[in-house]
Amino acid sequence: MAGSWIFRMKIFAIILGSLLPVAAIAQPAPNQTPDRTWITDVTIISPEKLNHIEKGSVLIENGHIVSVERRKAAKKPAGAAVVSGEGQFLIPGLIDSHVHLASVPGMKFEMSFDPAEGKPEMIKEYFKQLPRSYLYFGYTTLVDLAAVDRRVLDDFRQAPLHPDLYDCGESLPFANGYPMSFAPSAIRFKLFPNFIYDPKQASSIPSEYKPQDHTPAAAVAAVKGSGGICVKTYFERGFAGDRNLPVMGPDILAEIRKAATQARLVLMMHANSFEAQKFAVDGNVDVVAHGMWNWGDLGKQTGLPAEITRLLDLIVEKKIGYQPTIQVMQGLRAYFDPEYLNMKEIPKVIPAEMVEWFNSPEGKWLKKEIAEDDTTDAAVLEGFDQGPLRRVRQVVAYLGSKDANFLFGTDTPSAPTYGNLPGLNGYLEMQQLQKAGLSLVQIFKAATINNAREFNLDSQLGTIEPGKIANLVLLKKSPLESVDAYDSIVMVWVQGRPASRGSLTANSSK
Numbered sequence: 053m054a055g056s057w058i059f060r061m062k063i064f065a066i067i068l069g070s071l072l073p074v075a076a077i078a079q080p081a082p083n084q085t086p087d088r089t090w091i092t093d094v095t096i097i098s099p100e101k102l103n104h105i106e107k108g109s110v111l112i113e114n115g116h117i118v119s120v121e122r123r124k125a126a127k128k129p130a131g132a133a134v135v136s137g138e139g140q141f142l143i144p145g146l147i148d149s150h151v152h153l154a155s156v157p158g159m160k161f162e163m164s165f166d167p168a169e170g171k172p173e174m175i176k177e178y179f180k181q182l183p184r185s186y187l188y189f190g191y192t193t194l195v196d197l198a199a200v201d202r203r204v205l206d207d208f209r210q211a212p213l214h215p216d217l218y219d220c221g222e223s224l225p226f227a228n229g230y231p232m233s234f235a236p237s238a239i240r241f242k243l244f245p246n247f248i249y250d251p252k253q254a255s256s257i258p259s260e261y262k263p264q265d266h267t268p269a270a271a272v273a274a275v276k277g278s279g280g281i282c283v284k285t286y287f288e289r290g291f292a293g294d295r296n297l298p299v300m301g302p303d304i305l306a307e308i309r310k311a312a313t314q315a316r317l318v319l320m321m322h323a324n325s326f327e328a329q330k331f332a333v334d335g336n337v338d339v340v341a342h343g344m345w346n347w348g349d350l351g352k353q354t355g356l357p358a359e360i361t362r363l364l365d366l367i368v369e370k371k372i373g374y375q376p377t378i379q380v381m382q383g384l385r386a387y388f389d390p391e392y393l394n395m396k397e398i399p400k401v402i403p404a405e406m407v408e409w410f411n412s413p414e415g416k417w418l419k420k421e422i423a424e425d426d427t428t429d430a431a432v433l434e435g436f437d438q439g440p441l442r443r444v445r446q447v448v449a450y451l452g453s454k455d456a457n458f459l460f461g462t463d464t465p466s467a468p469t470y471g472n473l474p475g476l477n478g479y480l481e482m483q484q485l486q487k488a489g490l491s492l493v494q495i496f497k498a499a500t501i502n503n504a505r506e507f508n509l510d511s512q513l514g515t516i517e518p519g520k521i522a523n524l525v526l527l528k529k530s531p532l533e534s535v536d537a538y539d540s541i542v543m544v545w546v547q548g549r550p551a552s553r554g555s556l557t558a559n560s561s562k
Contacts, residue, residue, distance in 0.1 A: 087548060088113045090128055091524070094137020096120065097532065098144060098516040099501040102493065105532075110142060112522040115548035119518055135550075140542060141530050143496070144516055145192025145215075145523030147503035148478050150341060150375055150461025153182065153196050153217075154204040157402075158410055158470030160417060177403040179207070181558050182474055183214035185401035188556040189475035190538060191215055192523035192546050193503075193513055195461075197284045197320065197341065198223045213551055216523065218507065220320065221280030222246035224271045224308065226300045227253050230288035230322075233297050246271050248285075248304060268304060272311035281507055282318040283308065284341070287328040305335035312338075318507055324380075326350060326360055333366050339373035339459060339506065344447045345381060345440035356446050364447065368454040373506045375461035376448045378441070378484040379477050385436045386471030387419040388429040393470070397539070400557045401475050410470045418469055449489035458490065459506055460499035479538050486535050496531050522548040 092109040108122035111129055128134060156175055186194060196219040199205055209217055225232045227250040232240045241247065241258055249257065249266035264270070275283050285308060290297040312319040320339040321332040325346035332340050350357045367374060386392040399407050409415040423432045451458070462481045465472030478499075485495050504514025512521045524545040529537035541553045 087115075088129060088132035089135060089522075089545075089548065089550065090132035091135045091137050091142060091526070092126070092128070094140055094142045094526070095530070096122060096142050096516055097496075097530065099497050100515045100517070102532070110516060110524070112524075112545065112548045115522055117516060117518055117520050117522050117524075120516055135526075135543070137526060139528075141527045141537070142516065143190075143525050143527065143531060144500045144514055144520075145525055145544070145546070146190045146478070146499045146538075147193040147195075147460065147509075147513065148186070148191050148462055148464070148499075149195040149339075149459055149503045149507060150377065150463045151194050151196055151474075152198060152200075152463070152465065153194070153208055154200050155465045155468070157465040157468070157472050157474075158406075158415060158418070159468055174403065174405050174409065178406060180211075181401070181403060183208060183211045184556040185473070185475040185558070186215050186478075187213065187475070187544050187546065187551060188400055188541070188553060189479050190525040190541050190544060191475060191478055192525070192544065193218070193509070195219065195282065195503075195507060197282070199278065199280070202278070213546065213549065215546065216513075216521070218281045218509075219279075220282040220284040221275035221278040223284040223286070224248055224268075224275075225286055226250060226298055226304070227257055227266075229298045229300075230286050230290060233290065233294055246274050248300060248308075250298065250300075253298065268307035269311045272308060272315055272317065276315045276317060280317065281509075282320055282339075283312045283315075284320045284322065286322040287331050288322060288324075289327075302331070302335060305331070305337075309336055316508075326363070329367075330363050333363060333370065333372060336370070337372065339375065340367070341375050341377070341461065342380065342463070343374075343376035343378055343444035345444040347443055351439075351443065356450055360447070361450060364450050364456075365454070368451065368456045371457045373457050373459040373502070374451060375459050375463075376444060376485060376488070377461060377463045377466070377481070378444055378448070378488065379472060379481045380463050380466040381436055381440045381444065382480065382484060383466055383469045383471030383477070384422055385433060385441075386469065387416060387422060388432045388436075390429075395476075397476050397479070398473065399559070401473050403558050415470070418467075445488040448485065452488070452490045452494060455494070457502060457506070458485075458494055458498040459503050460495070461503075482535050482538055492532050492535060495535065 089112040093107060096108050097105055106122050109126045110117060111119040156178060193216045199219045199221050205219055208214055224246055225244050226248050232244045235243050241261055247266055248271060249263045272283055287299055309319060318338045320341045321337045322341050323329045323332045324342040326344060326348050329340055329344055393411055462477045464474055464477040482495050501514040504510040522545050525541055526543040527537050528540035528542060531537040544551050
């Protein structure tokens with residue numbers, strides 16, 4: 053399912069450039085007085101000082117934090133606008149390090165652009181709202197793992213108010229493997245031009261693609277040249293009707309690892325099975341970009357098999373970044389949960405027309421692709437809960453007990469499902485991580501300092517310290533006391549620019 057969605061993303065992104073208007077960015081006037089904001093009498097919660105939480109004040113100037121005073125009676129700076137944080141909590145802006153911005157949740161490929169389907173205007177409204185939806189739930193920084201079309205990311209960055217955005221450039225699939233395999237052979241190489249050449253498949257690779265242009269070194273150089281901060285590759289043998297896909301061997305991964313290290317790029321691998329994560333760990337990747345919901349031949353065991361615990365111990369020992377992405381499975385499960393579309397948060401993050409369409413028979417088209425018509429909803433829910441969700445939760449619980457290097461990432465949206473909505477999907481992922489056994493401190497660090505450090509952004513992001521970019525979130529509740537705190541946002545700052553939560557809802561953008 054996820055692979056076919058990536059293929060649809062590629063096609064849609066090509067068309068998207070003609071659908072989305074470019075928004076102008078407001079620039080400060082020459083010689084304008086520096087913007088100064090004084091957030092005062094607020095409880096400051098920063099991940100590097102969790103043993104030193106107290107009330108204080110933070111001064112923002114020209115988009116950066118210039119001072120942090122951890123005492124109650126700090127003097128107000130001259131000319132600063134004052135924001136009272138009395139009884140509230142200030143945290144660093146949240147980071148989601150696994151998103152796919154070109155995807156449209158719940159949409160078939162043709163629904164995204166074909167006027168006969170009547171959906172292009174709805175999609176325009178969705179993309180107009182998209183940056184605000186992430187901000188609504190406090191996500192001030194995103195990392196897009198597969199830049200399927202640079203125009204999509206450029207349009208996002210030019211919205212009047214948007215999260216900071218980084219990306220991994222074009223991903224590195226193995227020739228004719230996942231996710232290339234979901235595209236017709238006649239066009240798949242045009243859709244995935246940064247593929248890794250496989251000499252054993254030379255007869256099935258168009259002659260215009262030369263081996264020397266598609267080595268691991270060349271592919272990594274292309275990512276670096278595009279401004280990417282990370283490299284995304286895959287180990288996936290396939291699923292459903294598309295199995296036994298070609299996968300790279302250890303020698304190819306070693307070359308990618310070497311090139312990524314030389315280019316100072318973070319190496320990430322799509323790997324959701326025991327076999328794939330073992331391959332990733334043996335190859336010393338920096339980040340495993342999914343939870344382990346597929347245990348292969350070990351999948352019927354109810355306890356955590358010894359073979360898997362040994363692998364998880366290596367992940368901890370090597371400090372490999374780990375993204376559980378539990379909402380990938382929950383996003384598919386949503387079609388069989390009658391309560392999902394009744395969530396009060398959904399109309400806050402997507403246009404009203406889209407909410408209405410999701411509730412229609414046409415809008416539930418994916419449900420038929422997930423399960424057979426004669427399968428009851430209860431049976432499907434049981435299958436998810438006792439199958440992939442049970443397995444990924446057991447793995448997360450074990451890694452949590454070992455204080456692994458968790459990175460917060462949602463894979464939004466992981467498939468064409470309405471169960472992965474921007475911003476909201478992050479809040480739901482946090483709930484799932486807590487249910488799986490992570491502490492509130494582990495969740496908080498995963499979405500702030502851990503992500504910032506892993507992606508070499510910690511000189512700018514991840515903590516509340518002088519010199520850092522002023523990406524901040526003001527909450528009514530402490531995130532160290534309840535995961536519900538992440539739905540108690542009062543205000544968000546992006547590079548010092550404030551936005552009240554109410555101004556970020558879908559209906560407020562009209």
